[in-house]
Amino acid sequence: MIPEGLRHGRYVSLTTFRKDGTGVATPVWYAVDGAELYVWTREDSWKVKRLRRDSRVLVTACDVRGRVAEGAASAEGTARLIGDVRAIRKLMARKYGWQFWLADLPAALVRLGKRPHLGIAVKFPAAEESL
Known part of the structure; x- marks a missing residue:
């Protein structure tokens, strides 16, 4: 279950972990759909x-x-990688509007239409599981 404080913001700090266990935080745009938080x-x-x-x-x-x-x-x-980002791009475009397209379209033009992106879906444990 996604904590309420993470449902409606503009940015989240996504911390991933190095081999030695050190966390590396990166601010990212995100969108929520159902029980998962998505990053592009x-x-x-x-x-x-x-x-x-x-x-x-x-x-x-x-x-x-x-x-x-x-x-x-x-x-x-827990995160999983998603190769087909069409649905995630729609979620991001809906949430961020022109800002998303301003970031995505020029980059696509430079890469000749190729969009080498992945989606990251984050699932959170249910409240009763985390007790």
Whole structure:
């Protein structure tokens, strides 16, 4: 179940973990659909490389620069990578509107229409499981 404080923000800090267990936080756009939180990212990003090895994540509400306010909503979850990002792109476009297209379209033109992206779906344990 997605914590209420993570349902409606603009950014979350997505923390993935290195081999030595050190967390690496990255502020990202996200969208929520049903019981999962979705992120759209480049398939060659370091967060994807870390997730291929360890699916644990920590998601925390933050601002555009990744700054986390005291008492910000936070939850641990498990991530999975999604190759077909069409549904995630629609969710992001619906949430971020012209800002999403402003980021996506020029990049697609530079890459000659190719969009080397992956989706990240984060599932959180149900409240009764985390007790």
